[in-house]
Amino acid sequence: MCLNQDLQDLRIYRIMVFDLLSESRFARFKRVKIKNLLFIIFLILFTAVFSPQVLAEEKAPHWSYGGAANPTKWSQISTEFAMCELGRDQSPINIDDAVQGTPINIEFNYKPTPLSVVNNGHTVQVNYKSGSTININGEKYELLQFHFHTPSEHTISGKASALELHLVHRNGKGQLAVVGVMMAKGTTNPLIEQIWKHIPAAGKNNIVQNSTISAANLLPKNKAYFSYTGSLTTPPCSESVKWNVLAEPIQVSEEQIEAFQNLYQVNARPVQPINGRRIEFHG
Numbered sequence: 001m002c003l004n005q006d007l008q009d010l011r012i013y014r015i016m017v018f019d020l021l022s023e024s025r026f027a028r029f030k031r032v033k034i035k036n037l038l039f040i041i042f043l044i045l046f047t048a049v050f051s052p053q054v055l056a057e058e059k060a061p062h063w064s065y066g067g068a069a070n071p072t073k074w075s076q077i078s079t080e081f082a083m084c085e086l087g088r089d090q091s092p093i094n095i096d097d098a099v100q101g102t103p104i105n106i107e108f109n110y111k112p113t114p115l116s117v118v119n120n121g122h123t124v125q126v127n128y129k130s131g132s133t134i135n136i137n138g139e140k141y142e143l144l145q146f147h148f149h150t151p152s153e154h155t156i157s158g159k160a161s162a163l164e165l166h167l168v169h170r171n172g173k174g175q176l177a178v179v180g181v182m183m184a185k186g187t188t189n190p191l192i193e194q195i196w197k198h199i200p201a202a203g204k205n206n207i208v209q210n211s212t213i214s215a216a217n218l219l220p221k222n223k224a225y226f227s228y229t230g231s232l233t234t235p236p237c238s239e240s241v242k243w244n245v246l247a248e249p250i251q252v253s254e255e256q257i258e259a260f261q262n263l264y265q266v267n268a269r270p271v272q273p274i275n276g277r278r279i280e281f282h283g
């Protein structure tokens, strides 16, 4: 009896401990579940408020080439875009009345780069890996990226080309130098074909495997060029940009022009006042 009683006590004790354990486990489970739920809610809210898209929009307010956010309205979109209206050295310009400058003094040192095509909603851009440079009067600038506009942003003696290529460079001091290349209707351009084939959807970047390109293949034979001091042709329209527009165009086929214009019918800022700036011809 005594033994039986002990055994019975032990059994009851075990059941009590088990119950206690299960209760605490359940309570803990409930606590963890609530904690997880709160964490998930926090994550959702955090992602919604601080998503890259929202941050990007906050950093770069919406601007465009047509509609309510067209180039004449850029300065009203954000205080950061004030230069688009107030700037006196804006780009692009109509290139005319150039004075003879020094002979050609741009040295191109473009190397092949893995093909990386971005469709950023304003243009098609090819990003360049470091190591490709231009040298203007002994000043070295590194090629960062190149992109396209249609029709050409610069005009030469009032005449626009079908497209214009902008090769964007920066030196060690953070100063920008852009080389502009006119693209006229002619024969098919193999490098443009390779780039156009890999244009991703808007907002996407396409890093193409086993495909390299060289910007050297987008330059005309004759490197004579016009130079002047201007600005970015897109918001925030920052000035002190060293512009170098090559006089000789490269050729692209009608199909290639149409293919770009199917994506971007017009993505060119109209020409801006010269305001007495000096345009030099280097030939």
Ligand SMILES: [Zn+2]
Residues within 6 Å of the ligand: 147, 148, 149, 166, 233
């Ligand atoms: Zn551009």
